[in-house]
Amino acid sequence: MAETFYTILTNIGKAKIANAAALGTDINITKFAVGDGNGSYYNPTEDQITLKNEVWHGNTTSVNVDPDNPNWIVAGSIITATDGGFMIREAAIFDADDDMIAIGKYPETYKPLVTEGSAKDLNVKMIIEVSNASSVTLKINPSVLFATKTDLNNLAGAGRTTETVKGNADDIEAYKQDYEYQTPTISNTQIQLVKHSDTNILKFKLDYDLSGNITISTDAGATEKPLVDTDGTQITDLEKGFVEVVADADFFTLRNKGGLSLSDKQNLIDIANEAEANNSTTRENLINTINNVLNANLSSSTTWNEINNYLTENGINFIPDNIKQNINIFGKTGILPTIDLPVSAGNYGIFSDSVMKSAGAEYIQIKEYTSKINGTITITVHATSTSSGTVDIYRNNQKVKNYSVGQSLSQQSVDISISEGDKIQIDAQSSVSGAIIYIYNVSISISQINPYFS
Incomplete structure (x- = not known):
């Protein structure tokens, strides 16, 4: 009785494919296995999860x-x-979870060993029928790669054969050789290169500098073309190293790889020397200034690091917060002065009604102060009035603060940013005829100094 050969999905395979189709996921087929059926044919069943007797498996x-x-x-x-x-009498495929997806009854095939006198690769295949083929994908181990002649012909394309594939491979090898740096033959100022493909870019390693009208030959010196730069100027100096040239109809162009020509390098050296000279002058000037101003004894050979260390060790840190916080700088501690400006008119600075002669908005100037700093000052006023009035603060004739003064003694303060030369005016006024404004105390203190260097 003739045997019937077939492939069936296992119960696990059916369930996984149905689930993949429903959820839009994939099954990754990763392993192929064959067995000998324990010495004879048998009919595989859907409930199997392994082969009867596996003899080989692979990717x-x-x-x-x-x-x-x-x-x-x-x-x-x-x-x-x-x-x-x-x-081989049985075969199966497995997924990434090592679950058997399909099993088949395979035509009896013997796979010999090399020692048995036959050395051949055996291509094994299995066909399974599913309702949704897009749910099954291939997961290949990248370290293993095989191809049959048919695969190569398919890869070559319609109408092509393995011979054309070989031709393409030869072309690729030729391009690869031209892509590598070759060692040329040098004859005077002629550089002889070997061109393997139709590429127009050639690379070579030059072992020593060349001077003169440099040319390139690709036919062992029979003909030559001039080597020019990107502006079309003949190259007359070529440094040793790795070089790339681009072939044109009548010349070769030296490919710019971001390197520098000899003249460019000399220009860069000259710039560096000039910068070093300027650097030395700047350093010497700073050393002289430190010695003169800070009574230091630094020598002309003091390095930048030594200058920095000297300034750090001696507490140099000229920032406003350090001046405010009385940081010791070269043995000196900054003191922030508080400037009191007592009013001299009358007892305790009382302004009589003789000052305010009418109900109009007349005023008297109590004090004008000219700033000698850049920073912030705090103005504090203690005042009261028999009726009502105001104490006004002006900076350069522009009002910046207005205090209301009532019959109860009050203290009010304002912070004002000032620059050197600013004029600060403190005035008192009342719109009530006969009103008396009592100024008990006006004080100005410096809350921040902004240092500057001239």
Whole structure:
């Protein structure tokens, strides 16, 4: 009785494919296995989870949808010549979870060993039918790669053969050789290169400098073309090193790789020398200033690091907060003065009604102060009045604060930013005829000094 050969999905395979189709996920086929059926044919069943007697397994090398049957999936693998010595009667494919997706009854095939006198690779395939082939994908181990002649022909394209593939491979090898740096033959100022492909870019390693009208030859010196720069000027000096040139119809162009010409390098050296000279002058000037101003004894050979260390060790840190917080700088401690400006008119600074002669908005200037600092001052006023009035603060004739003064003694303060030369005026006024404004105390204190250097 003739045997019937077939492939079936296992129960696990059916469930996984249905689930993948419903959820839009994939099943990754990763392993192909074969067995000998324990010495004879048998009919595989859907409830199997392993082969009867596995004799070989390896990576799946291809999983494709049959072009004529869109619900057929063709899975394959290759048993290499180094494996063998067994009969094949059963085959199976497994997913990434090592679950058997499909099992097949396979035509009896013997895979020999090399020691048995036959060395060949065996291409094994399995066809399974599914309702949604897009749910099954291939997961290949990148360290393993096999290809049959048919695969190569398919890769070459319609109408091409493995011979054209070989031709393409030869072309690739030729381009690869031209891509590498070669060692040229030098004849005077002629550089002889070997051109393997139709590329127009050649690379070579020059072992010594060349001077003169430099040319390039690609036919062992029979003909030559001048080597020019990107402006078309003949190259007359070429430094040793790695060089790239671009071929044109009548010349070769030296490819700019971001390097510098000899003249550019000399210009850079000159700039560096000039900068070093300026640097030395600046350093010497700073040393002289430190010695003169700070009574230091630094020598002309003192380095920048030594200058920095000297300033750090001696507490140099000229910032406003350090001046405010009485930081010791070269043995000196900054003191923030408080300037009291007592009013001299009358007892305790009382302004009589003789000052305010009418109900109009007349005023008297109590004090004018000219700033000698850049920073912030705090003005504090203690005042009262028999009726009502105001004490006004002006900076350069522009009012910046207005105090209301009532019959109860009050103290009010304001912070004002000032610059050197600013004029601060403090005035008192009342719109009530006969009103008396009592100024008990006006004080000005410096709350912040902004240092500057001239």
